[in-house]
Amino acid sequence: MYPTATPLSRRTSVAVDVDGVVIGGGAPIVVQSMTNTDTADVLSTAEQVRALARAGSELVRITVDRDESAAAVPKIRDRLDQWGVTVPLVGDFHYIGHKLLAEHPACAEALAKYRINPGNVGFKDKHDRQFAAIVEQAIRHAKAVRIGVNWGSLDQDLLTRLMDDNAEKGSPLTAREVMHEAMVQSALLSAAMAEDIGLAKNRIVVSAKVSQIQDLVKVSCEIAARSDYALHLGLTEAGMGSKGLVASSAALGILLQQGIGDTIRYSLTPEPGGDRTKEVIAAQELLQTMGFRTFTPIVAACPGCGRTTSTVFQELAHAIQEHIRVSMPEWREKYPGVEALNVAVMGCIVNGPGESKHADIGISLPGTGETPSAPVFVDGKKVATLKGPTIAADFEAMVADYIEARFGRDRAAE
Numbered sequence: 001m002y003p004t005a006t007p008l009s010r011r012t013s014v015a016v017d018v019d020g021v022v023i024g025g026g027a028p029i030v031v032q033s034m035t036n037t038d039t040a041d042v043l044s045t046a047e048q049v050r051a052l053a054r055a056g057s058e059l060v061r062i063t064v065d066r067d068e069s070a071a072a073v074p075k076i077r078d079r080l081d082q083w084g085v086t087v088p089l090v091g092d093f094h095y096i097g098h099k100l101l102a103e104h105p106a107c108a109e110a111l112a113k114y115r116i117n118p119g120n121v122g123f124k125d126k127h128d129r130q131f132a133a134i135v136e137q138a139i140r141h142a143k144a145v146r147i148g149v150n151w152g153s154l155d156q157d158l159l160t161r162l163m164d165d166n167a168e169k170g171s172p173l174t175a176r177e178v179m180h181e182a183m184v185q186s187a188l189l190s191a192a193m194a195e196d197i198g199l200a201k202n203r204i205v206v207s208a209k210v211s212q213i214q215d216l217v218k219v220s221c222e223i224a225a226r227s228d229y230a231l232h233l234g235l236t237e238a239g240m241g242s243k244g245l246v247a248s249s250a251a252l253g254i255l256l257q258q259g260i261g262d263t264i265r266y267s268l269t270p271e272p273g274g275d276r277t278k279e280v281i282a283a284q285e286l287l288q289t290m291g292f293r294t295f296t297p298i299v300a301a302c303p304g305c306g307r308t309t310s311t312v313f314q315e316l317a318h319a320i321q322e323h324i325r326v327s328m329p330e331w332r333e334k335y336p337g338v339e340a341l342n343v344a345v346m347g348c349i350v351n352g353p354g355e356s357k358h359a360d361i362g363i364s365l366p367g368t369g370e371t372p373s374a375p376v377f378v379d380g381k382k383v384a385t386l387k388g389p390t391i392a393a394d395f396e397a398m399v400a401d402y403i404e405a406r407f408g409r410d411r412a413a414e
Helices: 042-055 067-083 097-103 105-110 126-140 156-167 175-197 213-226 241-257 278-289 312-334 352-358 391-407
Strands: 016-018 021-023 030-034 059-063 089-093 113-116 144-150 204-209 230-233 298-301 342-346 361-364 373-378 381-387
Touching: 016 144, 021 030, 030 278, 042 059, 042 067, 042 278, 059 067, 067 089, 067 097, 067 105, 089 097, 097 105, 097 113, 097 126, 113 126, 126 144, 126 175, 144 175, 156 175, 175 204, 175 213, 204 213, 213 230, 213 241, 230 241, 241 278, 298 312, 312 342, 312 391, 342 352, 352 361, 352 373, 361 391, 373 391, 381 391
Parallel strands: 030 059, 059 089, 089 113, 113 144, 144 204, 204 230, 298 342, 342 361
Antiparallel strands: 016 021, 361 373, 373 381
16 A cells, blocks of 8 residues: 655634535545536536536536526536436626526525625625625525635726835835735635625635736735635636646645645646546546545556566556546445555566555566566565466456455445
């Protein structure tokens, strides 16, 4: 069994219950995602929510931007319930959220949480009134609220006031530092306003999203230092492909290791026609590799070098990883605890036997010039040596047998 790193102690925050999913209060860090379908399209949105939930998303946010999408929300909830998909839905509101929630009470009831952006909930004299109207709907329907400040839609009145105050200082801050302060104040002042209206602190989650790593770290640390609200983390507009993955992982990893963050989302730009569930998988892998949670068995595989000219170990590692990923929704029910499994697929004799011994089950495939045989280790002991053209298939069968023997319900009942 691989040792699990011990992250630093978690920041203490108030727990928020979102239809059974607890954010903060020492609960496991929650993985969120968001659909990119037109919410008014009930079937396509419900199908994407189901796919995200099946991948492991514990909360799914959907856009509620007009009457048609608001009217669709209860239908989406009904369809999901028919499919047995219980994941809570979060409504993403901008500009007219107060109007949509008031005019579509079934939507207000079907959602588990409302997301409010204080930068575009209303402007000038309308801001406080429309913000209050959304909060009052949350109180009426006993819903949680995320107050989500965004770098790209910051409250301009607040920013202007802080800029003016800063200009009069003997040692003024930089424009970027003022921007950081504006984001922190926007989040915390809005949360305090929600409490004044009557929303309980255990119904409030805050976030401040930016697109640059150092900005996110600075702003999130400030919010964490000044409050005990449950905190959502995410690098907004993270980007596509490896850039988005690296940027989000770096930003979230820094904060999580400091004990900051109660729920996360990877805001990845999908490739054209790409799979939206990749953002869920990325978030899970970050939490698992950092030692915060376990979601799926780990498959360790060497990177390959001149000693491993064969592609067998690569193909086998990929096949097992994909098989595990596809099977996990069923395995979670059939094999309790299987997410803790560690599998090693190594490509030569240098590190292969040692890594395989450390895993629950591992194989060391032959490298260049080595004897064409593959020792298999189970729980640190050599149990077999595989040879011939069926090595990969034979090992896959051994992994399946190991899972059944260790995690099967019949075994667990003994």
